[in-house]
Structure formats: C-alpha cells, structure tokens
Amino acid sequence: MREIEYRDALNEAFDEELARDENVVIMGEEVAQYNGAYKVTKGLWEKWGDKRVVDTPISEAGFIGMGIGASMLGIRPVMELMFWSFHSVAFDQLVNNAACVRYMSGGLINVPIVMRGPANGGTNVGATHCHTPEGLFAAFPGLKVCSPATPSDAKGLMKAAIRDNDPVYVMENTLLYGNRGHVPDPSEGDHVVPLGKADIKREGSDISLIAHGRSVLHCLEAAETLQSEHGISAEVVDLRSIRPLDQDAIIESVKKTNRAVLVDESKPFCGVSAQITTLIQEHAFDYLDAPIKRVCTIDAPAIYSKHIEDEQLPNARRIIEKVLTIA
C-alpha cells in the first residue's frame, strides 16, 4: 500500500488535473517559484511553466476577482489563499461575484473556480490567522465547501472540486499537510472522491461522532479510548463535504446509535455543527436517547499561547468528556 503525505496527495491532484485539462491554472501567492508556502505546489511551476502555475502579488481581492472573471471565459483557476483567514480582504469577490453571478444572470454564467488553502488553529499564530470559515461560506448558496481529513480524501476531493462547474472552496489544514496515509497509486485509476459524500471512518454502535477536517482525527483517537477504557463503541462520521452535505449518512448513523456528539473546529455560534444539530432534530428526533452535544472551539478569538491553544480547540480529551455526559 502506497503511503504519501497529505500535501503530496494534493500536489498529485494538481499535477493530474493540469495534465487532464489545459484550462486548469494554479494561482496564488508564492505558489510557483517559491514552491508554495507549505510546499503543496512544489515542483509544479518547474514542470508546467509560467502559463499554468502563476505567482500573484499579495493582492487577494485582485487576483481572486481576476480568477473569477477568467473563469467566466472558461478558464479553471485553482487559487490558493495562503491562509483561508485572508478571505476577509477578498470577501466581496468570494461571496458576491463567485456565489451570485450565476444566479443574477439567470443561469447564463458559471464560475468553475477552486479556492483552497489551510483553515485551522493550533499553530500559535493568533486570532487573525486561525479562522475556520467552512460554515460561513457554506451559508452562501452558490458555493460548495469541503474539508478533507486524510491524504486520500484530500486528493480525491481536490480532483472533484477542480472538475466541478461551480465554485468549490476547499479547506485544508497546515497540521495535516505532513500526515501520511494511503492514497491509491495513479496506475490504479482516477482517484476522485465526489463532493457530498460522507465517509464512515470507524463503525460503532453506541454513539455517533460527527466531524470534518482535523477534528475527524481527534474523534478517531477518542473512539479508541472510549472503546478501551469505557466500553463505548463510537462511530466516526467524516462529513468530508460541508455543502453539498451527506445528510443521509448523518441521519442513518444517528438512527443506529441514538446518540450524537458533533465535533467542529469552528465556533459554536452558527457553525457547521449548529446546522447539523438542526438537521438531526428535524429528521431523527424520535431516535435520540440523549440531547445532541457539541465540542467546538471555545467561543473566543483564537488565543496565541501555546500553553493553552490546544485546549481551546476540539481534542480527544474534550470529546471523551463530552461523550461521557450522555453515554
């Protein structure tokens, strides 16, 4: 079984899609000659050249708007935000032009762009660099959002995102880039993970832990301890995609386990987990044996101090404690 890093899985996705479709262009700050701030685009400029892999100035509203405009003519820009936190300086482009132009033109225009980059806390960089806006952008109809947890899903979802004809915002994670995992060898065929399909990362019968992104790994760690120390069988549902959302997988799991803890690195107020709570109570209320509980990032701007930041974020210990209140 081939194991590669999350960042290399993404790199492989770009390389394959650059080869498959001549309209695909990689754009962003330091993505070309510098090989990417996190080396996710390493080697691509050397291989594909100036036309296909483009360094932009630090000018998010300018280059993202440019990518959106170019996509209206059929170009398929895959644009990197060095941090998703920098979305705020390009917000008009991201939510008005990318999300609404199709609608406002009565369906005459589509915007096949990918916006990607890391969206996570846990690296002691302070509140401005730790935003997790997956719920924020999923709240805009017209946009699609996904958040892969594993190298395999990172590659597969990225390829699906690039091929999708709507704007797809992919939220990665700097703390996952170095993780290794199985990714099918390209010789085994095209590895595409469709948007909108969750993955049961661990089967269980007593409680559903529902998460996306790095929180999935915390859930898997917590599930091990819950099994070995408390005899609780936890199922881990990896959403992978936020919008479209695999509601069926969520409801099916809750109907089986009758309990749910939602784990979400975004803040509790109107975060992804808030939406999922609503869906569960609407569609599986009668199956619940306990209130739905959540483990989110503690509701304050991200603290800098490395002594405490990990405790502000979801982690296995916090998940276990929350599970033990209802299981």
Added chain:
Amino acid sequence: MSQEKHFVMETFNNPSVSPLDFASSSINRTLTAEQKIEYYRQMSRIRRFEQGSLKQYNMGKMGGFLHLYIGQESIAVGCASLMGEHDHMITAYRCHAHALAVGMNMNECMAELFGKTTGCSKGKGGSMHFFAPDKNFWGGHGIVAGQTPLGLGLGYGLKYNGQKGSALCFMGDGAVNQGAFHESLNIAGLFNIPVVYIIENNGYSMGTSQKRSSAYKDCLAQRADGYDIDWDLVNGEDFYELRAKVNIAMERAHEQSRPTVLEIQTYRYYGHSVADANHKKYRSPEEIEDYKKNHDPINLWKQRLISEGILTEESAKEIDRSAKQETDAAVVFADESPAPTIEDVTDDVYWESDNNTEASKIGRHFFND
C-alpha cells in the same frame, strides 16, 4: 507623461486651444453615413428606454434601485461601436445603456426591470444585473468597483486563450477610491493584461463631488502613472474623440497586450439613482440645465450629423419617435410577461444542479424544509 497626454491636459484645461479634429482619425474617417446615423439611433433608444423605465418606476412597476444613464449615452454607444469578436464589456450598476448598446433588446431589459421571467436574468438580477455572455457582455455589477477585478479576469482569459481582444471595464468616478480597483491596476500593469478601464466621470460619486471624494493632481486617470499604465482624458461630448481615443486603448490591448485607463468626462441629468432625491441640492439646477442645453451628447451628435448633411431635424425626430414606440412596446411586453414562481427561486444557483449531473445528485445542496 507623453506629448499626447500633455496636449490633452492642455486642451482640457484651456478651451482656447483648438482641439484635434477627431473626425479625420482613421477609425472615424471610414464611417459610412448609415453607421453614423445608427449611432444616433442607439443613443436615442437608450434615452427613450431610460425615460420609459423612469416612468414605469414611478408607477410602481418595479422595485429596487434605478440608476439612469441619461446624459452619458455617447460613452456606451461609442465604445460598443468599436467591439469586435474578442472584445468584451463589463460595467457597474448603471448598466442598461451598455446592455442595449451591445445588442440586447428592450423587451428582455424592460422585463428584467419588471422582475419577469422573460427578463434577461429571468427576473433574478434586476436593474443592476443585466448580462448577455453571447454578446460579450458580462454585467451589470452592484458593488462599487467589485467588477474591476472581473474585468481584469476577462482580459486574463483572452490572453490565456491567445485571442487578440480587449476587456472594456467601466466604472464611475466614485469607484476609483476602492482598493479592488487599485489591486486590479497593479496586476493589469504587472501581467500585461489587455484591459481598458473606463472611468465614466459624471462628477459625483452619489452625492459627493469629485473634489470632495478624491485626492488627485490633475485628473483621476492620472493615477495610472503610478502603475506605469497609459492613460488619457476623453471629452465624452465629442463622439468622434471618444471613438478615436477608446480605439487607441483597444489597439494597445490588441497589439501590445497592455492596459489603459481612460477617464471620460460626462454628466448625468438625474440623481445617482431615482431614490436620490437630493440631487438638486448637492449641485445647482443651473449646472444641470447648462449640461442639458449646451453639452447634451445626443444633441451634439445630431447637430454634427446635420452639419455633415447626413441627418435632418425631421429624420432625427423620426428616429426618436421609433425609439419611443419600441420602448412603449417593451413596457407592454414586460407588463404582460409572467412573474417567476416560487419553484424558480432555487434554479440557477448551481450549474451542476441545473444540468442534473451525477455530481448534483450526491448530497444535499439546498437546506429548505
């Protein structure tokens, strides 16, 4: 600053210097009488359409805002007259004129104002959001300067595809102070993008005059110097000058893949939008009357064509009459067209859903009941 720019600045600031006769410039010299009359017809149609829509707005036939183009008609028509297969246009919310100038018909435009399914955006865009990609017209954008990076992207797309074209990106004088515009200029200069930024300077960013809203030396377009981008000032009242100078910018895009910033001096007779009831307070009624009487671009073009012996007062009246009839018919069409249904609300959100693709069948895309 080039010699040409010096000359323009001088003529602009000093009426005693006689301007160039742009009628003899190569792009105008070859115009036929029919073409010149057609431009007059287009300007007249736009004015009649705007007047008609104002009347319908006041009758409560449409909601939202209505930003009228009356007084600025020469710009949209002059620019559209220069467009070839790979020339594209994008503008802000004062977009009806550009839409009509590129060939959208009055029916689809009026129906869009009325919020009807027969509108160019099926009633989903409204006054500020007209689009016609098949005519290289990319909107109609409501956020001040939000369209300026999109115009850059159209130019980028042309260059990427190896097409000899240009993106004409229009904006008002109020948009020059938005960050997105400056980011766009930097990238346009840096990447050699074939985009032409056209500042339609009507003197007021909503109710704030140019002097009260912008820091500048001689004019707004001059800011392009800082990005090493060519620029020029254009007298929007002179249709020949407008065509000649826009053509130079478009050729620069076509032949050198270089951007240009043009500042076209113009004036709007009505408020920023129809909701702008104060527009006779932040400027004097005398100022407005002076522009209407002495600087009206349609009247000036008419007089020019009469002096060239290719138009008469009577034939001009006939053109105007026909434009009014066309507008009246568009109002009837819009009135009689059906409104969208509640089922239509969730169409045109996702391409994949509208096209019923495999991707659209996986996962939940909409979160209604």
